[in-house]
Amino acid sequence: MATDTNTTQTPGARRTIISVDAMGGDRGPAAVVAGIAQSAEKNPDIGFIVHGDAKVLKKLIARKRGLAERCEIRDCPEVVTMDAKPSHVMRNGKNTSMWSAIEAVRNGEATVCVSCGNTGALMAVSMIRLRKIPGVNRPAIACLWPSRNPGGFNVMLDVGADIRADAEDLLQYALMGASYARNGLGLTRPRIGLLNVGTEEHKGRAELKAAQELIVGKAAEANFEYVGFVEGGDIPSDRVDVIVTDGFTGNVALKTGEGTARLISELLREAFKFSPLSRLAALLALTSLKRLQKRIDPRRVNGGVFLGLNGTVVKSHGSADATGVSAAIKLAFTLAQSGFTEKLAARVASAVTSRHDAPTPEQPANGTKE
Amino acid sequence: MATDTNTTQTPGARRTIISVDAMGGDRGPAAVVAGIAQSAEKNPDIGFIVHGDAKVLKKLIARKRGLAERCEIRDCPEVVTMDAKPSHVMRNGKNTSMWSAIEAVRNGEATVCVSCGNTGALMAVSMIRLRKIPGVNRPAIACLWPSRNPGGFNVMLDVGADIRADAEDLLQYALMGASYARNGLGLTRPRIGLLNVGTEEHKGRAELKAAQELIVGKAAEANFEYVGFVEGGDIPSDRVDVIVTDGFTGNVALKTGEGTARLISELLREAFKFSPLSRLAALLALTSLKRLQKRIDPRRVNGGVFLGLNGTVVKSHGSADATGVSAAIKLAFTLAQSGFTEKLAARVASAVTSRHDAPTPEQPANGTKE
Numbered sequence: 001m002a003t004d005t006n007t008t009q010t011p012g013a014r015r016t017i018i019s020v021d022a023m024g025g026d027r028g029p030a031a032v033v034a035g036i037a038q039s040a041e042k043n044p045d046i047g048f049i050v051h052g053d054a055k056v057l058k059k060l061i062a063r064k065r066g067l068a069e070r071c072e073i074r075d076c077p078e079v080v081t082m083d084a085k086p087s088h089v090m091r092n093g094k095n096t097s098m099w100s101a102i103e104a105v106r107n108g109e110a111t112v113c114v115s116c117g118n119t120g121a122l123m124a125v126s127m128i129r130l131r132k133i134p135g136v137n138r139p140a141i142a143c144l145w146p147s148r149n150p151g152g153f154n155v156m157l158d159v160g161a162d163i164r165a166d167a168e169d170l171l172q173y174a175l176m177g178a179s180y181a182r183n184g185l186g187l188t189r190p191r192i193g194l195l196n197v198g199t200e201e202h203k204g205r206a207e208l209k210a211a212q213e214l215i216v217g218k219a220a221e222a223n224f225e226y227v228g229f230v231e232g233g234d235i236p237s238d239r240v241d242v243i244v245t246d247g248f249t250g251n252v253a254l255k256t257g258e259g260t261a262r263l264i265s266e267l268l269r270e271a272f273k274f275s276p277l278s279r280l281a282a283l284l285a286l287t288s289l290k291r292l293q294k295r296i297d298p299r300r301v302n303g304g305v306f307l308g309l310n311g312t313v314v315k316s317h318g319s320a321d322a323t324g325v326s327a328a329i330k331l332a333f334t335l336a337q338s339g340f341t342e343k344l345a346a347r348v349a350s351a352v353t354s355r356h357d358a359p360t361p362e363q364p365a366n367g368t369k370e
Numbered sequence: 371m372a373t374d375t376n377t378t379q380t381p382g383a384r385r386t387i388i389s390v391d392a393m394g395g396d397r398g399p400a401a402v403v404a405g406i407a408q409s410a411e412k413n414p415d416i417g418f419i420v421h422g423d424a425k426v427l428k429k430l431i432a433r434k435r436g437l438a439e440r441c442e443i444r445d446c447p448e449v450v451t452m453d454a455k456p457s458h459v460m461r462n463g464k465n466t467s468m469w470s471a472i473e474a475v476r477n478g479e480a481t482v483c484v485s486c487g488n489t490g491a492l493m494a495v496s497m498i499r500l501r502k503i504p505g506v507n508r509p510a511i512a513c514l515w516p517s518r519n520p521g522g523f524n525v526m527l528d529v530g531a532d533i534r535a536d537a538e539d540l541l542q543y544a545l546m547g548a549s550y551a552r553n554g555l556g557l558t559r560p561r562i563g564l565l566n567v568g569t570e571e572h573k574g575r576a577e578l579k580a581a582q583e584l585i586v587g588k589a590a591e592a593n594f595e596y597v598g599f600v601e602g603g604d605i606p607s608d609r610v611d612v613i614v615t616d617g618f619t620g621n622v623a624l625k626t627g628e629g630t631a632r633l634i635s636e637l638l639r640e641a642f643k644f645s646p647l648s649r650l651a652a653l654l655a656l657t658s659l660k661r662l663q664k665r666i667d668p669r670r671v672n673g674g675v676f677l678g679l680n681g682t683v684v685k686s687h688g689s690a691d692a693t694g695v696s697a698a699i700k701l702a703f704t705l706a707q708s709g710f711t712e713k714l715a716a717r718v719a720s721a722v723t724s725r726h727d728a729p730t731p732e733q734p735a736n737g738t739k740e
Contacts, residue, residue, distance in 0.1 A: 085572075148633065160567055163575055197530060197621040202455075205533055205618065232625025236633040248575065249622050251567040252615075255602025256623045260630040263516065263606040268638075 019110035021101035024117030035325020111336035139308035167210035193230030392422035395486030405695020509678035537580035563600030
């Protein structure tokens with residue numbers, strides 16, 4: 001996997017550099033630095049640029065042996081709060097750690113950016129600083145979902161970058177999702193499904209039928225399999241690898257799944273506390289339950305990836321602890337190693353180019369630009 | 371509760387009559403009759419009109435002691451299959467058990483209809499035979515959802531009657547959902563939430579903002595509390611009693627929740643099969659696990675209710691077994707006893723009337739018609 005060599009110019013390192021926004025998460029910079037330390041220990045091939053309050057960060061990093069040599073600190077006086085309005089951050093956010101973290105990717109100093117901060121603001125700043133890939137109308141956020149597939153996860157997008165998507169957008173999501181599944185999950189020929197209220201051809205909204213036609217038309221060329229419409233119940237199934245939907249539906253589905261899992265685990269805990277016998281049973285069942293918990297631990301699937309920009313941004317959960325941050329960094333590293341940003345751009349560009357294969361006089365070919 | 375007396379004219383009975391479509395479910399008429407028998411045994415106040423193949427039904431009913439006296443059989447030569455197109459059934463379904471079951475409600479012979487059959491066909495036939503309540507543009511399907519609330523359930527609608535809903539439709543869903551929560555769950559002042567991708571005022575689609583204004587304006591008069599926007603994670607929470615959304619989003623959320631619960635229970639089973647020790651643990655944990663399973667058993671929350679028609683129809687899950695069918699019948703009975711159909715109609719009509727309080731010359735009052 002490391003044959004690619006690193007793509008950055010940091011002197012003295014064959015390292016992949018990850019740019020980390022250390023501020024703005026619910027648990028503050030201590031959790032982020034602890035996550036960085038976990039990743040650094042596990043993987044010697046990562047270097048970090050860490051953005052935030054330098055005084056605080058220096059102290060936190062100094063506490064972990066050997067971490068200081070792996071981290072470059074960028075002092076940023078301001079933090080984007082969770083309730084900040086994206087439009088406000090876009091206009092006034094230049095001194096924030098979030099802005100600085102994205103800037104490092106824009107400058108080519110780092111390959112991928114990781115942040116636990118405000119999703120809306122992170123997307124807004126990513127859009128204006130990294131800009132959209134030619135051919136992409138709406139960027140998307142892709143998440144991983146525990147599933148029955150051998151790898152243990154499916155991909156779903158968009159889970160909240162944009163509340164609307166037309167047929168063309170859904171086609172782009174399919175292309176971007178396929179590219180992500182190839183580079184992030186190692187699937188050579190991902191199976192794509194379009195989320196709908198039934199699997200029959202006549203079901204659903206008009207834009208879904210139009211999107212289905214477009215996606216079918218690209219499947220062979222873009223090297224994915226289209227499995228047709230899928231339903232909510234298929235999201236954790238092994239029928240499909242990538243679930244394509246608009247950001248409104250995807251966000252509701254993601255949060256509904258998380259909420260259901262949370263309810264069940266709470267009820268399970270209560271069930272085991274019910275009587276002395278059940279408490280004993282829980283003790284015996286602990287290993288089994290831990291095995292299950294590991295399988296569906298939201299911290300292990302931490303990291304929504306922003307797709308469709310000139311640069312990759314991984315959004316870690318706002319409440320992520322060290323394990324969660326470390327999982328997001330691992331994902332960022334995997335994507336950086338695979339040259340994901342460039343491959344995704346090439347994939348979308350080739351789809352756009354082929355759309356213009358037979359240019360009409362009114363619509364000149366612009367394939368060369370892409 | 372029984373002070374209402376029965377609303378039907380069946381001679382010799384102070385019984386509430388439920389019309390049951392015995393055909394069209396995945397498990398055939400045997401499961402449906404077994405469910406009827408369970409309900410009949412538990413509740414002496416229900417009488418049944420059972421629709422389907424009379425020869426088969428007579429035999430099945432005769433096997434259960436005392437059931438024949440409680441059931442009137444209506445012979446129907448045809449069955450609506452699961453893959454039948456709703457439009458085809460609307461044109462050619464007159465001889466089906468589904469049609470006949472709805473007809474008994476239309477005629478006033480029964481108060482509520484229960485069917486395990488094809489949802490789309492059931493809604494289509496219900497629409498043309500029972501017709502919409504004046505003031506309702508789109509009927510809705512409401513489902514129950516296991517939650518942290520004291521009663522154990524929340525209501526969500528629409529979960530699939532219609533894939534679109536505008537602001538006015540969402541207001542009607544709020545009114546109908548409040549009425550259902552009052553009569554089906556016994557909540558005097560239900561809390562209503564509007565499903566969105568965030569709880570902040572500025573989030574989401576334009577029609578949701580418009581719907582929010584309409585719903586806020588009706589809350590006092592219709593005696594419900596509006597809690598604002600809710601997210602997917604709130605659906606199983608105790609923040610809200612009734613979740614209002616369009617049928618596309620609601621259907622995806624419902625199936626996503628079911629799929630997540632199924633995945634977790636499968637993984638739990640596998641975790642407990644992992645080793646001899648974990649199998650022993652499972653044995654000890656059995657009571658605790660059963661307690662949990664009962665709490666989230668989809669059979670116990672079986673029954674989507676069609677709202678907005680002149681008559682109440684309960685859609686049981688296609689794969690429902692005797693317990694599931696019996697749960698659907700119990701729900702039908704509760705709604706029948708509360709005079710739900712009439713109360714819902716009155717509620718919607720009063721909302722429509724008050725909308726026309728100050729008629730303009732261009733838009734003459736039609737409050738008298740409603």
